Amino acid sequence: MHTLAFVNQKGGCGKTTAAVNLAGALAGGAARVLLVDLDPQAHATLALGCAIEDEPTVTDVLAGDRPIDEVVQRVAGEITLLPATERLAEFEETAARMIGPERRLRAALERVAPLYDFAILDCSPRADGVLAANALRAADTAVLIVECGTFALQGALKTLGVLAEVGERDAHTFETLVLATLMDRRTRFARELLIAIQARFGERMFDTAIQTSVRLREAAAAGVPVQVLDPECRSAQEFVFLADEVRELAVRSRPPALTATDPFSPAESPIPSRSFEPAQSTR
Ligand SMILES: Nc1ncnc2c1ncn2[C@@H]1O[C@H](COP(=O)(O)OP(=O)(O)OP(=O)(O)O)[C@@H](O)[C@H]1O
Ligand SMILES: [Mg+2]
Numbered sequence: 001m002h003t004l005a006f007v008n009q010k011g012g013c014g015k016t017t018a019a020v021n022l023a024g025a026l027a028g029g030a031a032r033v034l035l036v037d038l039d040p041q042a043h044a045t046l047a048l049g050c051a052i053e054d055e056p057t058v059t060d061v062l063a064g065d066r067p068i069d070e071v072v073q074r075v076a077g078e079i080t081l082l083p084a085t086e087r088l089a090e091f092e093e094t095a096a097r098m099i100g101p102e103r104r105l106r107a108a109l110e111r112v113a114p115l116y117d118f119a120i121l122d123c124s125p126r127a128d129g130v131l132a133a134n135a136l137r138a139a140d141t142a143v144l145i146v147e148c149g150t151f152a153l154q155g156a157l158k159t160l161g162v163l164a165e166v167g168e169r170d171a172h173t174f175e176t177l178v179l180a181t182l183m184d185r186r187t188r189f190a191r192e193l194l195i196a197i198q199a200r201f202g203e204r205m206f207d208t209a210i211q212t213s214v215r216l217r218e219a220a221a222a223g224v225p226v227q228v229l230d231p232e233c234r235s236a237q238e239f240v241f242l243a244d245e246v247r248e249l250a251v252r253s254r255p256p257a258l259t260a261t262d263p264f265s266p267a268e269s270p271i272p273s274r275s276f277e278p279a280q281s282t283r
Pocket of ligand 1: 018039041123124181
């Protein structure tokens with residue numbers, strides 16, 4: 001199982017939209033996908049039409065009150081969802097009384113890892129709290145969502161700083177990759193900004209950029225991923241391309257098979273890690 005955490009401290013930059021629709025594209029391609037709502041706003045839960053009343057949620061899993069497999073729900077688009085409600089905000093408080101609260105999600109995911117190909121974690125706009133720490137502890141890849149709007153680069157670089165700190169503090173390495181979203185190709189400003197973002201992050205960016213589209217808003221309002229609403233539309237196609245990139249990423253980062261029993265197999269060169277150096281200032 002490859003785990004991706006969708007992060008950025010900036011609110012409303014498209015994290016949930018990207019997480020839900022990537023989950024939909026991967027599941028549409030027959031991958032087994034677990035989407036974890038790690039945001040007390042519960043937007044991923046709502047965007048998948050899941051109305052929680054008394055059912056257990058991710059809060060119960062993190063608190064250690066319920067095993068994860070009893071809490072997940074099958075939702076639209078063949079996605080398995082670990083849902084959230086606003087009660088998740090309480091975890092910040094209860095965590096203060098726990099030992100190793102930031103390891104809870106990783107431990108829970110390890111239990112179900114054989115059942116899924118991908119876990120996608122939709123984080124809240126806070127990159128420094130215990131929920132984000134849980135996400136980054138569990139993640140193989142942190143996907144930094146960068147909205148193609150004003151101050152996008154500044155916000156992204158700030159979040160990168162936080163990610164680097166968390167990585168160092170927890171001694172857990174995850175690769176960080178950038179995904180550009182809310183890209184309005186009709187405006188020269190957005191096109192130039194995308195070029196600037198590409199210049200800054202280079203090969204650490206996904207090739208796919210998610211364009212602004214009313215279809216994505218409509219899909220969320222209908223409680224389904226865009227693949228279910230309109231599989232032929234441009235947004236659905238973009239998420240199929242992104243899913244292809246994510247599948248390649250998962251194959252690349254898989255630990256190499258042991259070759260001890262086969263002394264004649266050619267030695268494979270290790271794949272270079274694409275983790276970030278410390279952020280440089282941008283002009
Ligand atoms: N590519 C897009 N095209 C059109 N609308 C979009 C796109 N991406 C996101 N939106 C819309 O922008 C708003 C914010 O998006 P979203 O909820 O995905 O952001 P977020 O980063 O998860 O926000 P938060 O930080 O509050 O969790 C939503 O109304 C969503 O429908
Ligand atoms: Mg969100």
